[in-house]
Structure formats: C-alpha cells, structure tokens
Amino acid sequence: MKNNNLLRLAFPFIDDIKNYSLSKFSHDIQAAATVALIALPQAMAYALIAGVSPQYGIYAVIVGSVVGALFGFYRYTHTGPVNTSSIVVAATMAPFLQDGNYWGLFFLLGFLAGFFQFFAALLRLGNLAQFISRSVILGFTTGAGLLIAVNQLPNAIGIPKESAANFMQRLNQIILHIDSADLYHIAVALGTIVLILLIQRYSFKSESGLPYLPAHLIAVLVMAFLVYYLGWTDKGIELVGKIDASLPPLSLPEFSWSAIYQMSSGGIALALIMTAEIVASTRSNAAISGDKTNLNRELYGQGLAKMVVSFFSGMPVSASFTRTLLNYRAGAQTRFASAISGFVILMLILLFSDPVAQIPLASLAGMIILIAVRMINWKAIIITLRITPSDALAFIGTFLATLLLPLDTAIFIGVATSLIMFLRRVQYPRVIELCYDEKTDTFDELPADSENNNDIVIVHLEGDMFFGGADFLEEEMMKIAKRKHVKAIILRLKRAVLIDATSIMAMMQFASYMKHHGKILLVSGMTDEEARLFERSGLEELVGKENLFYSGSHIFGSTKKALKRARELLTEHNKTAEDGSISQRSSG
Template sequence: MKKPATKASSEFFSINLFKSWLPFLETVQTYNGTKFRLDLLAGLTVALVALPQAMAYAFIAGVEPQYGIYALIVGSIVAALFGSSRHLHTGPVNASSIVIAATMTPYIHQENYMAMVFLLALLAGVFQLGAGLFKLGNLAQFISSSVLIGFMAGAALLIIINQVPNLLGLPQSSGLTFLNNISGIGENIARVDTAAICIGVGTVLLVLTINRLSPKSPAGIPYIPSYLLALLAAAGLVVLFGLIDKGIVVVGNIPAQLPPLSAPALDLTTINLLAASALALTVISISETIASAKSIGSLAGDKIDANQELVGQGLAKIAVAFFSGMPVSGSFTRTALNFRAGAQTRFAAVFSGILIFIIVIIFSPIARYIPVAALAGVIMVLVTNMVNWDHVVITLKTTKSDAVVMLATFTATLLFSLDTAIYIGVGLSLVLFLRKAGHPRLIELEYDQTNGFQEMKPADKRRIPEISIVHIEGDIFFGAAEFFENEIGRIASRPGLKVLILRVKSASCLDATSIMGLMRFAENMKKTDKLLVVSGVTGEVERVFRRSGLDKVVGKENIFFSDVAVLKSTKKALHRALEYVNSKGEGEYRVSLFYDRPDKAKVNK
C-alpha cells in the first residue's frame, strides 16, 4: 500500500510554489483590459527610447547595433517574466557596455569574437542566476555606493573620451584606457572630418532641443522621441546629400528579423579568459538592478524580492547568449520611464520588447544609413545621466574613507581594466571598513553614590581605581580581537587594580578568536590574583560563552545578564567587585568606567 503524500511534498507541488518559479502567472490571473491598454502605451513609450539606446550601447560595447537590439528584445521579455519588479526594464546599459568593450577589445580580430561576447553574457547570467538561487540578493548592500559612484564617474568619462574620435571622424584608438584614447586623439587630430563634427554636434543639439520644447505628458514625458528622431534625421541627411561617398561612416545593415540562435564559445580556455570579467559584470549588474528595482518599487509601493530579481536577470543574460545578444542589465533610466509612463504590470516591458521588433522592421531600411557620428552624439547625451553629481558631492564630504574609495575607484577605472577597477574599489572599501571595525570603542565613566555613573570629561583628573569598568561598543570579531585584548590588558596592568568589569551589552559578533583571547585574559587575571566580571550579557552572548566554555573560565557567579533597567546588571557586577575587593582587605574604593577617547565617547544605554 502506498504511503500518503506528506504535507511538505504536497506543498512542494502546490500552485504557490509553481508561481514562485513562474511569477508572471500571478500577474496573468488578475490581468484585464485596462491594464493591457496602459501597459501597451507604456511599452511603446519605452520602446521608442530604448531602441536608439540599444544601438548606442552596442556601439560602446564594440559590437554591431543589431546585437544590442536583439539583447533588448530578448532581455526585456525574459527578465520581465521571471523577475520581481513590475516596472524594471532590462537591456543593454551604459556601465555594462563599457565593461564589455574593455574586456573584448584584445580579442576584436578573432574569428569567434561574437561567440566570446555571447559567452560573456552566459557566464554573467550563470553567476547571477546562482546568486539568486542561493539567496544572495542582499549581496548588493556590501558594495558601497562610493565604489559605484567612482566607477560610474570614471566609466562616463571613459565613454566620452572613447566617442570623441567618432564625433570628430577620426580612427579609433587600439586600446580602451583613458591614456590610450587621449594619445590616439592627439595623434590624429589633424584628420578631423568637418562633416562628422557637424552631424555629431547637430544630433546633440537636436536631442536637447526636442527634449526642451516637446509637449510633455502629465508625467513629464516628451511626446516626441528625441533620440530616435535625431538618428533618423541624421540618416536622412546622409541619404539626401550622399555623404557616404564623401567619407561619412554609417552603422550599416541592420537585419529586420527575429533574434537568431547563437552559440557561445564554450571551450575551457575562453571560459578562463572571460570568467573574471563576467564576475565584474555580475557585480555591476546586481548593484544597478537591485538599486533600480528598489528605488522605483518604493515609489510604486511595491515590495521587491531581490533574489527573484537576480533569477530574472540571470535568465535574461543566459537567454540573450543563445539569441545573439550582448550582456544585459536592469536600466534605471528606462525603469523610471516605464513607471512614469503608467506601466501597471510586468507585461509593459514584455510589450516593449515586441514593439521594438516591429519598429525595427519598419525603420530598418533607413536605419542602415545612421552615421556613426550621430550615434556618438546620442551617446554623449546619454552619458550625462550616468553620474549623479549630488551623490558625488555627498560622498566627498561625508567621510575621508568614502572619498578615498570613490577617488581610487574613479582613478582605477581610467588607468586599468574595468574589472580590475571594480575589484580595487570593493577591496579598498572592505579594507577600510575592517580597519574601522577592528577598533571597538572602550568608554570610561566615573561612579559616585550621588550621581551614579557619569562620563569622565577630558579635563577631569584621573585616579587609578581599584575597580575599572570597561563599556564596549562595536564588533568583537577576529579582526578586532587583538586590539581588544591589548586594550583590556593595558587597563588590567594598572597598579592597584583588583577587578575589571567588562560591560558587553553593546558588543556583538564575538567569535572563536575573540573568545580564546578572553579565555587567555581571564586566566592571566587569575594568575595575578585579580577578578574578571562580565555584565550586560545578552542571550546571544550567553550562548557563545556557554558553548565555548568561557562561562566556566570566568565563573558563572561573575557573569551578570542584561536587564531592561539601564545599567542594572552593571550595578550588580559592581557589588560583586566590591565584595571581592573587601575580601582582600583593601581600603577606600573609587569606581570608573574606562574609555580610550573620552572627548568623543558616549554610553549606549
């Protein structure tokens, strides 16, 4: 006889679990005609902006425009179906495009160049999908804003310098670093093409003019698609005046077809070459995507599942790898536009992908004549939105470590490969954080019968107390263990000291290293006929003490648990200390709480 299915197994195959793997099913259940109409309008609005952006970002990445378009069509649809946000729009983006260019430039003449680009998308997709499946959605919070701001600022400047030759009609530099581009421009400056300059500058002016003068919707969205119109106008001029014959470079044929199947380069040698860059691409994508989804989600009143968003982004990258697309990511600009355009559900992004394909079919005959200089002009305008200058100012003014991390990342972005710049920024921010975290604060107060516990001021005359109480604030983990042990050891070595009370209510993250240090300290106190007392012990700290055996080394009678009443357990510890000192036949007593920076310390009660 078969055993009945357990409750757990039935829940596993329940419709709710099915929906968690296919989140768009829940959207389908409540979909109606009104939502369809609003989503379709929002999808069209985004499509008209996204199409020229995709071509421009493909150009930045060093691939032909159709690969950006294919990525936009496939990426926007797949990410929308499997992600968490109902507004997030996915496709080629500025930051990822410059990383792709920096990664792929050394291999540009290889026969399997595009297969390597597809592999880069596949690897980044696998990394991001894995991060989502292993519930690492909060990983983005460990990448400081200082790193991202510095990287974005450096990438923006790098993109601008990289597009100057296209705007001037000059040949491109062989490298992608800031210095290589500056050198290349200087060497070829005498070959400036006046027609290319006129087209590029004219495109910039036309985009800015349309954005300024175009009638706008109640949400502030221009009714006229400035980027698309400017590129089509430039293409019209090329055809009208026969500028191809006069040396103007155009983007060339853009196939009006569905994204074709593609095969990434899957050999181990190529995988090893691109893995580090794919990881850097993943780091950038996670940060951009989660930030975009959460910022717009907060405006819309939506709760974002970061892990599900990573799953959607990972699947989108994997999909574009097999449908001839460059790597994609969540776009803040297009996500905000999607929200402002009135998108109601995830299907707005799906409709934008479908509409982009239709627009390409309509305009592909003339799109082939879009001049490279015009694309460079569009890129110049787009790049101005990459950097939030208010955030730059805040980062420079907030703390020295923030400023150092941002400037170091910015400089590394200009001088080194972009994946190296990301690792330098993240590594430096972690080092500075650990350095700060490795110095927990020790706070000293003075005690008397009238006023109780009082902070000692810098001008106060210090006396060597028989009893010292050390109030600890911060993480007592392996990185801080040596500093902590040295500091309490210094206090314990004071002449005349008999009892040291450690108040640990505001201490956290005790680990094996710090516990072993406390064990050594407690044993040394016993050897010198001194007493260690611990107060403010929380439930978490008590478990660590008990499991490690530290409670037996210190003595359970010398451990006092945290109480809702302020400093109550410390008062109990103080009574225990006085009993001990009295038992040793000492004289008059004075109690103080120790800290190393009295001018800046405050007790966390």
C-alpha cells in the same frame, strides 16, 4: 505548500498573472510603448559602445526585457544593454577581435556573467554587493563616462578609429588625427546633441514630469532624414546599415574549457559591475516608488536574463536605472510592462527596420557622448572629495585605474579598495568606559583620555568583535585591568556583535589574567547566543555563571545587577581581608 512556495520563487510572475486585469494591462501597455521608444535607440548606442553592430543591442533588449521582467523581483525593473557594463564588454573583448571564434566568446562572456549572478542568488550572496563603496562605484562610473565619450569621438568627428588599450592611447590617437576631422560628421553629432537637449527642454510634459516626445529617437531619426535629404552619405557619413527584420536568431556560446578559462575573469568583473548597477537601480527606484526590494531575487532574474540572451544573439544585459525610473513614471502597474516593451521593440524592428538602418553612426555617437557626460555626477564627486580622505582616495584610485588599466583589473581594484575600507572601519570595536551616577541613576561615558579612580570599572564594548579586532580588544582591556586601583571589571556586551572564536579566546586570556591577579570579572548585556558561546568555550566556568547577567527589557538593567554583584563581592573580599588581618594581629 512548500512546493507552491518554491514554484513562486522560481516563477515569480505566476501571482501577477492571477491578479492581472484589463485596467492593469492598459496602464502597462502605455508604459511599455514609452519605454520602448527610449530603449530602442539606447540599445543601438550601447551596442556601439560594446564594439558590436547595433543589431546585437536590439536583440538583447527584446529578449532581456522579457526574461528580466518575468523572473526578477522589482516590478518596474527594465532589463537591456546599459552604458557602464557596455564599456566593460568592449574592453574584455578587445584582445579577441581577430579570434576566429569571436562571437562564441562574446556570447560566453554574457552567459558567464549571468551564471555568476544566478549562482550568487542561489547562495544568497546578493547583499554582499552593499560592501562595494559608493566612492568606488562613483570613481568607476566617472572614469567609464570619460572612456565612453572619448571612445565615441572618432565616430563623432569622422577620423579613423584604431584599437586602443586605454584612455591615454585613445586620446593620443585623436590628437594625432584631429586635423583630418570631418565637418559633416561633427555637424551630425552636434545636431543630434542639440536636438535632444531642445526636445527635453521644451517638450510638453505629463503630470509625472515625463516629456511626451522620445527625444533620443526623434533626434536620430531627424538626423537620418537630413543626411538622406542633403545627400551627406556621399560625403562619407556612415549609416547603421541593414537591420534584419526578424526574430532574434539563435546563437551558441563557446563552452570549451579553454574558452571558459579565457573569459572567466571578464565574466566575474562584468557580474560585479552589473550587480552594482542592479543595487543602484533597484534601491534608488524603490525608494521613489515605495516598493520593497530583494537583491537575491533580483539577481536571480538578472542572471537568468543574461544566460537566456546569450542564446539569442544578444549582448550582455543588466537593469537600467533610467529606463526603470521611466517605466515607473510612465504608469506601469506590473512586471509585464517591461516584458511588453520587448514585444513593442520587436514590432518596431519588424515594421520599420529600413528607417532605422538609415540612422547615421555619427548621430548615435553624439547621443552616446551626451549620455556619457551625464554619467559624471559632479555634485557626488564634490561631496566624496570633501567628506573623508579615505573616500577621496578610493574615488581617485578607482577613477585613475579605470582610465589607465584594463577595466576588469580596475573593477577588481575597486572591489579590493572597498573591502579594505570596510575592514579598516570595522576592525576595531569601540571600548568605552562608563561611570554610574547614583544621584541621577544614569551611566555616563568617560572621555577617552581620562582615567577614573573607581575600583569597579564598567567597560562598554560596541561594534564587530570578529577576529580582526581581537588583539586590539585584549590590549585595551588589559590596559584597564593593570591599573592599580581596579579590582573589578564589568564587560557590557549589549552592542557587541559578530563574536567569534578568536574574540572568545582573547576574552578567556583576559579572564585568566583577572583571576590570577585576584580581580573580579563580570559580564552584562548578554544574549542567549553569547551565553551558548560562553558555555561551549568554557568561558562561563572561568568567569562564573553567577557573574553573567543577561540583557533584559530595561536599559542598563543587567549592568546595574552586575554592579550590585561586584560591590557585594568586593565587600566580601574586603571583609575576608580584614578578618585575616585581625587574625594575624591576634596571633602575634
């Protein structure tokens, strides 16, 4: 039984094969054809963003869509080249353009990104990606959109494209050469953009809202025909060029230690941004389709896809948000729809490589610029800038870092910013004073600036009680304990989580203070796990087992018991004090 479960985890498509039917295949092949017609021009365009021939994007989508579909979790995920990570690939590989082993390093980059994701999946670290702030991701994608658009402007307007370290250098180059812009290139790029917009606007749509016509593919093929018919190749319009009508050829990443050292930083950065893409794609699309998600198992499939693609001459791949959504809306029933789309693209290349070779680079540049502009989500930007100063700062900082710094550095800055934001928000647990109203039998929260005169104080602890907030926790509790009228404190742990050794030691110091000053400490809302921590640390003995109250089925039930116990102890204490006073007067 255990072996069967492991087999299903390693080869998740087995169950789909068992339950497959002709009806499902019919839906899958229709969806596959729809997705393939969009994926082919996108793969070529994203290869240009990555700074390589469109051929490498085609190989990547053929192999990546098959492997990602078979080994991933979410059944609609479509794997192939994507826009954001393509610009990271270009930036990472830029210093190695003159390296004699460029292609070995190029394929190694994709392999390492896949390996890191695969390893994270095995260690079940996938959910850590949720700690990357939306503000940071928005800042990076906005900056990446601008970078992609500006990097494609030389191809779109027909000026020389020189190497540039960042956005400002590229912009400066464009301004210096703008007087040599070519009208034929501009016409092709603008014509492509206008055609795409017109087809998407006026094409007949299916019941699910999908245009029947693949706008991107039609636009670039129409421009290819016009350039050929008008003879604009003689005017300097460059074409995609020869596309090999063959299966993806084998390739070998450079696995030397020096190469791995050189590419590891870029590989980690690429894995991080691609993981963020996977989170965005699967969670957003799953919310629409109603399917479950499992990020670790999705990372397993995506990591495998990257590693396999690197041995078949493909650029790094990831989960595509737009093609995944398209796959669902086109009627896909199983994971095999994405896999079939890879074979459809292969057939298109085998049969129609000559027409594809005639596509103008300026046309692809126009398509890329339109895609890049659409990456900028103005509505989300406005919301982010308005909500909180920290979110606005995270967005602006990551955005500027993306434009001005190496992209791997920008990604690391973004991740670090996310972690700092997270730690700031969870660093301090909430310390809330409660008072009990006997008339209504309710517990009310006291205002933060108020100070009640009750001899029994109920302190509700809420939030993360890890080491980062231990000092703050102790300080706040000591402020309450030092009030002259306070004789007993009840700590309510019902909403406290992540109690660690540092927090336990802080509570022990507090318990010792209370005991030393003749004050009573009780704890309510305890779980079995917290009870084990108290016992192992000696805190149970310090507080007294009889003063610990476990959480039950009734809200505030354990706190009421603790309150009753505190009153009994204070009554005994007061009675003992009175007896002692009487005894002293009698003896006197």
